[in-house]
Amino acid sequence: MEFIELTEGAARLYVPRAEVPTRRLPAFYNPAMRVNRDIAVAIARVHGQRRPLLVCEPLCGAGARAVRYALEAGARVVAADVNPQAVEIARHNAQLNKVSNRVYVEHSDARLLLHRYAFRNERFSIVDVDPFGSPVPFLDAAVCATLAEGILAATATDTAALFGTYPTKCVKKYAAKSIRAPFSKEIGLRILLAAVAWAACRHDCGIEPLCAYTERHYARVYVRILPRPGAVTRTSKNIGRLMLCSSCGYFSPLRGIIGPQPSTCPHCGKALSVAGPLWIGPYGDPRFCAEAVKQAPSAEAVKLLKSVLEEAATPLGGYHTHHLAAKLGKPPPSSRQVVKLLRERGFIATVAHYDPRVVKTDASFEEVVALLSSL
Numbered sequence: 410m411e412f413i414e415l416t417e418g419a420a421r422l423y424v425p426r427a428e429v430p431t432r433r434l435p436a437f438y439n440p441a442m443r444v445n446r447d448i449a450v451a452i453a454r455v456h457g458q459r460r461p462l463l464v465c466e467p468l469c470g471a472g473a474r475a476v477r478y479a480l481e482a483g484a485r486v487v488a489a490d491v492n493p494q495a496v497e498i499a500r501h502n503a504q505l506n507k508v509s510n511r512v513y514v515e516h517s518d519a520r521l522l523l524h525r526y527a528f529r530n531e532r533f534s535i536v537d538v539d540p541f542g543s544p545v546p547f548l549d550a551a552v553c554a555t556l557a558e559g560i561l562a563a564t565a566t567d568t569a570a571l572f573g574t575y576p577t578k579c580v581k582k583y584a585a586k587s588i589r590a591p592f593s594k595e596i597g598l599r600i601l602l603a604a605v606a607w608a609a610c611r612h613d614c615g616i617e618p619l620c621a622y623t624e625r626h627y628a629r630v631y632v633r634i635l636p637r638p639g640a641v642t643r644t645s646k647n648i649g650r651l652m653l654c655s656s657c658g659y660f661s662p663l664r665g666i667i668g669p670q671p672s673t674c675p676h677c678g679k680a681l682s683v684a685g686p687l688w689i690g691p692y693g694d695p696r697f698c699a700e701a702v703k704q705a706p707s708a709e710a711v712k713l714l715k716s717v718l719e720e721a722a723t724p725l726g727g728y729h730t731h732h733l734a735a736k737l738g739k740p741p742p743s744s745r746q747v748v749k750l751l752r753e754r755g756f757i758a759t760v761a762h763y764d765p766r767v768v769k770t771d772a773s774f775e776e777v778v779a780l781l782s783s784l
């Protein structure tokens with residue numbers, strides 16, 4: 410295997426050369442995840458403003474993220490990988506960047522590492538679970554190893570399951586139904602948030618989503634862990650279902666995961682589909698995201714964080730302007746124009762970060778249809 414040296418953020422990294430990153434690499438490194446790591450740095454900088462940063466990265470691969478947490482956010486980092494070659498490469502990368510006194514790399518299974526630190530009552534201010542595939546197998550251990558008010562970050566790369574291409578896989582992994590919809594990506598992101606929320610509730614903790622987004626081939630969530638009974642109750646109330654009409658585009662959230670649900674669309678009378686359980690509350694904290702924007706180390710990270718910041722005030726779901734316009738016999742409108750007109754009418758509106766054709770707004774289905782009909 411050939412290795413190369415490259416720059417990412419402030420770090421020099423020694424990584425395997427690969428056209429397509431796979432699990433079989435001696436140390437996993439995916440250059441396409443740079444923006445993911447840029448945002449991780451921004452969020453760690455915000456979280457570190459008021460407390461010392463001790464970060465755990467239990468699936469560290471080549472150590473790019475661990476080194477960047479130390480180098481760019483001033484964190485002390487406990488990193489681990491089950492692959493001994495990856496451990497050697499991550500240690501080498503820590504030395505290369507002169508942070509080996511702050512990046513401690515262990516050869517360990519991720520869950521064992523997290524439970525070991527939790528058992529010793531040495532919890533982390535940030536636990537970052539960044540697996541190849543779903544983070545679900547690691548969430549319970551990650552919650553246990555996160556300090557009160559600390560941040561749990563999780564990446565999911567099994568987007569075909571979450572975004573409705575393979576709904577059966579989603580049921581198996583997340584105990585939730587994903588669905589093909591105009592805003593499938595948001596539904597998948599909310600299913601992932603619900604999985605993190607369940608894991609927290611199982612350990613008598615609530616969550617508060619700080620930032621959640623999807624980019625390229627992955628979904629990513631950051632939540633604050635709150636070990637308080639009130640927070641657990643609030644969290645469980647934010648897990649519900651989504652009803653969606655594939656015929657006319659109407660949708661509505663439904664509180665709770667059990668109980669009666671309408672079977673026909675109130676707008677067109679066709680059958681409704683149901684997705685979830687999923688997170689039905691906001692998926693961003695505007696104040697936290699605004700701070701993260703100031704700390705972001707790249708233009709791409711700033712752009713994504715600003716989008717999540719704007720979406721934080723909008724309710725669940727979005728309107729696919731091209732699909733709706735086609736049903737009304739109209740040419741596809743500009744999403745920016747639709748947003749402008751909705752704002753002029755006093756609504757909150759923004760273009761969704763996950764699809765430039767989707768508009769998120771607090772306007773009702775009927776109000777959006779009326780606006781598109783008038784164009």
Ligand SMILES: [Zn+2]
Nearest residue numbers: 654657674677
């Ligand atoms: Zn309908």
